[in-house]
Amino acid sequence: MIADLKTHLLDLLRRALAGVAPGQQLAITLERPKQASHGDFATNLALQLAKPLRMNPREVAQRLVSELPPSPWVAKAEVAGAGFINLFLNNAARLQPLGAVLERGEHYGRSRLGAGKKIQVEFVSANPTGPLHVGHGRGAAYGASLSCVLAFAGFDVHREYYVNDAGRQMDILALSTWLRYLELHEVAVPFPPNAYQGAYVTEMAHQIRVAHGPRYLHEAEVVLAGVPGLEPDKEAHLDGLITNAKELLGDDFAYIHAHVLSEQLADCRDDLSEFGVHFEHWFSERSLYDTGLVERTVAQLEKHGHIYTQDGAKWFRSTSFGDEKDRVVQRENGLYTYFASDIAYHLNKFERGFDRVIDIWGADHHGYIPRVKGAIQALGLDTAKLEVALVQFAVLYRSGQKTSMSTRSGEFVTLRELRHEVGNDAARFFYVLRKSDQHLDFDLDLAKSQSNENPVYYIQYAHARLCSVLAQWNGEEDDLLAAELSVLTGERELALCARLAEFPEVIEGAARDYAPHTVAFYLKDLAADFHSYYNAERILVEDPDLRLARLALALAVRQVIQTGLRLLGVSAPHSM
């Protein structure tokens, strides 16, 4: 409808252009002016033409206006400012979007932009070594909202969580749990400061003790045998302990490893699920090793001459692809690096036939992009299909003080804690209310103590008000779909219609730019327009025609708020 209207206006301008400057090929831009006095649409066409035609822009504008063919929708066209052409629509045209919302209902705003293309969105992918913290929450909220927007814009979206279940961090978690277990049995092994400190580790140790008693007990001397001291290299100390644990426990270490992994993954899954964040796939890093894909990937790179050996390690020549230095894929000790499995993972993604793959990473991974893209190119794949969206870290403030968010130190505010304090709706909305590449100062005190000031309530309140009015009318909502809308002539009403008309454009923009925050800002604007209208005019008036038309407008606004909030994972309560 409104797309047709825009097409119609563009067509009018194109014909005027042909009359004034035959042969001029210009991309005509049509924008919605910020000020109502500048019309419903404006174009800078005359300003663009002024130079090639060597004419005064206002004069060009004047000639374009006089060449503009008559239209059933355009009330007037006028020249303004430096040479803008402002187009004013008649009321029938301005009411069109309202009719479109009523007709399409929950599908209003849906787009064919994605054309059913398969697109994978991988996000969160936090190591399952402890509870998710508020930093992960941002990636979760962003990824989930973006995925919904993309799906609404016509993409076939696949959400995926990459589970880092193969690396050293998981070994450290298993070790940490075992050490806590020994501690519970009063075995005197000092708990290393760089092991996982969180209380959940002790809880898991406790569970293991309850389930298996003393089965995993060993004397302190054997546990510490041959382990280098904490100084000078505390990581070497940790590695020594891991080596001993694996030897002493054998298959039992694998059991503890598997146990802590499944515990943490289950916790993570529950946490995200309660946050309204769901994944189609949980992809195991370890499976890349089990299926031999990591090995095959490196071999393939080697075959094509992108690998060389130096100092006993295998290096990928990523400098050939614009990286600042070459990167190790297989260490001197034979173990593959995280990078190696990540190349294999991306190869696997491409082999699954996605038209586009989006990785959502924390901004601290930005230096990682050139090497991954380089590897993809080296494998003969199309790097343009991979897009990386960086999400800046949330910097957490408590009582005006910056708070640490390290998982290993155990000093962090968990996502679960945050959700319980401020609620899922406020948390989801708060996270997505800034563009993703903007640093986020997350003021805990503000979020927790003043949650009523969170703008999400402003929008939800508008929704509840609309529900309330419609309930008091107590009629059949289906009857509103056929209401005669032409009695709506007030500026506020027509402004609301214009706002409704923007929604499909906002969705397409958000999908194109990976910017779900624009949906949040749009909803704030829509709610503001409605609150303003609601205070100025009465909806349930005596005149039955006007009442029905206003109720139809209310229904449409409620629908778009509902749709928008759903995309952001925020509830639309009927009362609050």
Add this chain to the structure above:
RNA sequence: GCGCUUGUAGCUCAGUGGAUAGAGUAUUGGCCUCCGAAGCCAAGGGUCGCUGGUUCGAUUCCAGCCAAGCGCGCCA
């Protein structure tokens, strides 16, 4: 040092090659016998970091500088 990101109202943040740069919050003053005051209306508050360049026009694009965050491992 190099790279990426950021710099807009007291604070937190949107936005744009175009007309008078916006919102929330904070401050001040109004609006409920009337559909929900978690709301509305109004006022004050700005060198869009600085300097150049491109352009009819730059807060927006480009370069340099200043400042902040992050990254620069045979960690993941």
